[in-house]
Amino acid sequence: MSAWLIAANKHRATRILDAEVISPTVKTFTFKDKLCAKAKPGQFLMLWIPGVDEIPLSIYDVNREKGLISVAVKRVGEATKALHDMKTGDWIGVRGPFGNGFTFKGGKALLVGGGVGIAPLTFLAKELAVQKISRTVVVVGAKTGKELIFLDKLKRLCGEKNVLAATEDGSYGVKGLASTLTESVMTKEKFDAVYTCGPEPMTRVVLDCAERFGVYAEASLERIMRCAIGICGSCTIGGYRVCRDGPIFNINQLKSVKNEFGVWKRDFNGRRIPI
Amino acid sequence: MSAWLIAANKHRATRILDAEVISPTVKTFTFKDKLCAKAKPGQFLMLWIPGVDEIPLSIYDVNREKGLISVAVKRVGEATKALHDMKTGDWIGVRGPFGNGFTFKGGKALLVGGGVGIAPLTFLAKELAVQKISRTVVVVGAKTGKELIFLDKLKRLCGEKNVLAATEDGSYGVKGLASTLTESVMTKEKFDAVYTCGPEPMTRVVLDCAERFGVYAEASLERIMRCAIGICGSCTIGGYRVCRDGPIFNINQLKSVKNEFGVWKRDFNGRRIPI
């Protein structure tokens, strides 16, 4: 029986200690949780908004000593709106950390984040900085300059000139898609690993690009999460469970599911919908 | 939940590795059980005779390295008869060890065993021998010489002249009761602790005697055992649960239950019956 224990999966109630507005649509929330504070970059947690929903969120930052953890949340629907409306002192529920996290490779790393997808990559950049990796370049993309987040933090972590931005409306950085900018960065310089998180069409292009350049790459995927422990089956891509075998997949794994990756996913009722 | 674990209480099936005839009514049985092999003298186990019964038995010997354990069983009724009929290779069930065990005091120890009650005291003598206690004297009693058990072993452990016997028919040792012999031993020599196990009238006399001589004493008690983990209530004496707070009680504890000790106990249905 003692075998029966996924300690991380136990529900813990905790209070919001800090909530900060990051952009018109993104807020960060900080709270105490010992288990999640041990997470690796790329892992996620399930956050319960009492009476509303429970949603997967990547871990954006941790303070290991104090047992604190932060998530960056984009307001897109009911649950994220309800969370945005919550204040310091309000109770939430947490379980996790779940999933595998990014794999550290030596040498030079390229991080490509789209929208709030930059959150787990910011955590990754922080850890890479500690690991004294030779060089980390970050490409961030958003529709418009106001939605570019964590730029200052990333510049502090990776060096001012290593953070490149692309906006669709050209209001900040290069005009265009993050994936296009990525391609030009990779053309100029050889990296040892590419890490990406963001809208799946973007990550798919980044992965294709990495493949063409023969560079190791990992992408963080999103699928419907319910159990987060690998049994309900709502998050599968091919034979993989995103919650358990992912959410980080490497280039070879993604090649094996190329008919699904960036193409279709399952909806809440299990129907296939195009991405 | 991890709190929910009385590891020792889990049922383990094991095979009888050895069965030996000790006297016309007593046999020893040896089997493997890691947990019980860690027991202290005075602790007991619950032995399941499949399809028949489960009975409490004191631990008579252990081999800590090999994880072996032996019990000495007197044939008195259905369960003990069925057990006596079992052979090497037969399956039994074990849980335990349970209870508290004897308390080691320094100096000189007097052990008083009646009938098969000598079993846990033999285990105690063995441990005392290792502890290089200054002197251990053993008084054993039985109806008749043939029923005196473990004499050779006790002599080896405590020295030939330190093992004294009393039989009711005088066929071996002094004629009379072990309790009477104990009294005369205690008159001649001052001990630091007295340990006794056997029929309750005997242990009661021994305890009274120890009290008169102002010597620390402990007795092992028997009550109906069902759960062995302190909840069913069938083994109580006063406010104590024999399975959990005992089976070893010291002289002060026994004084606090003097209206019950040696006087009455509860039957299988909880009725009070005289001892």
Add this chain to the structure above:
Amino acid sequence: MNSERLKVELAGLSLVSPTMLASGILGYSAETLKNVAENGAGAVVTKSVGLKPRSGYANPTVVHVACGLINAVGLPNPGIDEFTRDIKEAKAVLKVPLVASVYGFSAEEYMVVAEKAVEAGADAIELNVSCPHVKETGAEIGQNPNVLAEVVRKVKGAVDKPVFVKLSPNVADISEIAEAAVKAGADAITAINTVKAMAIDIETTRPILSNKRGGLSGPAIKPIAVRCVYDIYERVRVPIIGCGGVTSWQDAVEFMLAGASAVQIGTAVALKGPSIFRSVVRGIDAYLRKKGFRSVKEIVGLAHRS
């Protein structure tokens, strides 16, 4: 621990804390009951007693499984005539209410035993209509609303003390049964007794309990018991006493939020000894203080309001 916050009135009984010793746990003798009460229990329930003495089943009567115990003790008890002595002795030393648990093989028997228990001094009666392992009493009665109602009516007609009815989870709809008991006059509902279960030894290929089937208790059944309390709370207006797997103060609070006015503790006594009551009572008190509740009554059923 003697806090105003913790006091509850339960169907006319005054409890110093919302915790009780469950039936069948150490419930024979005055001294053990006293010991439990001194550790903070608000009331104690005796072992279930019937009209005639019963030896119960042969051992093994208790088997340890993943998250609990399965027991088929078989209601050993000395019979009510002998047991009145234990009730009197207990009353003489106890400062908290004594609840006599009663079983019978007919409504008549339940009534006679309850009467004698009350005469001997019991402050309340708990009808065990839910023992999963003794035929023709217990669950057979607790699974049938009509039979149950008859038992409750008879007992209520005979005694002037509060009557609790302890229900079995081994039914399709426990709240229906609870309603039948309340309509027949039950002053409180205790939920739940053990869940029918068994364990088989794979080496000997035999069921381990001599009775083969038994009742599961302990942490394994807590989520089932909480759900039962929650269901019953939606249906009846008498106090509910939660029981099943309470091992910590958090468990006790969970039951109360679900609708229990008090909790009973059984199996966990094996783990932590009678001092479990002390830690549960202290924990509840600290929770109330932290959350700003002035009385434990304020949290009863709170989970229904959210």
Add this chain to the structure above:
Amino acid sequence: MNSERLKVELAGLSLVSPTMLASGILGYSAETLKNVAENGAGAVVTKSVGLKPRSGYANPTVVHVACGLINAVGLPNPGIDEFTRDIKEAKAVLKVPLVASVYGFSAEEYMVVAEKAVEAGADAIELNVSCPHVKETGAEIGQNPNVLAEVVRKVKGAVDKPVFVKLSPNVADISEIAEAAVKAGADAITAINTVKAMAIDIETTRPILSNKRGGLSGPAIKPIAVRCVYDIYERVRVPIIGCGGVTSWQDAVEFMLAGASAVQIGTAVALKGPSIFRSVVRGIDAYLRKKGFRSVKEIVGLAHRS
């Protein structure tokens, strides 16, 4: 692992091992089912599918408790018309029998869905008449022998594949329900589905599951499930598929001794991943060898003979 000893015939299906993936566990897509089969499962059961698409309940849908999980996923599924694609894809890659789990809100619906599933290639149908958390299907049907019999008869009349009936433990007498199912034509009984349960968060004082109540699975319910199988085995003559808390090969053997011809594994997949099947199958095989049994069939129901 491909041992003669482990082969079983189950109501006409040939299984390489007496283990199956339980319904609702990873049961949407061909690849995950294949993965499970390659780990040694003798058959796989799909997620329960109904006539129309359903999104299920809002999260939280799964909550972790002492010895298991409580889930109220709410039967999310794309509806049978869309799901036939998944069945076909699964059939194309699977080397083991595919069992389609079916639910409905009427006997008619069960029938239509079962027909379509069989048309798409399902080797057998498992009727989910025991989901504890969706109203008007599942348990409401599995708790009533007459309604259940009607469902079974309709489905049996419409499909020529074996029909399993998956029962709920949330009844007073599961063997009575099993008998009704068998009389109506069930080819096998699966026992059990989850046990009705709930969990409340004490800080927010709220039920955690969005549906409040859910079904308890995992080690906590194993002793309950073993007892159900044991009870049913005494009553019916069709094969029984044991389910509930199987986490080790020892658990699987225990179910088989109680009377199960095979076992399903659900929650334990969360712990050990699909490789749980490998270790269970290996363990059973080693047990049979050690004990001198030539076939796993020899141990089915052995606990009844002692």
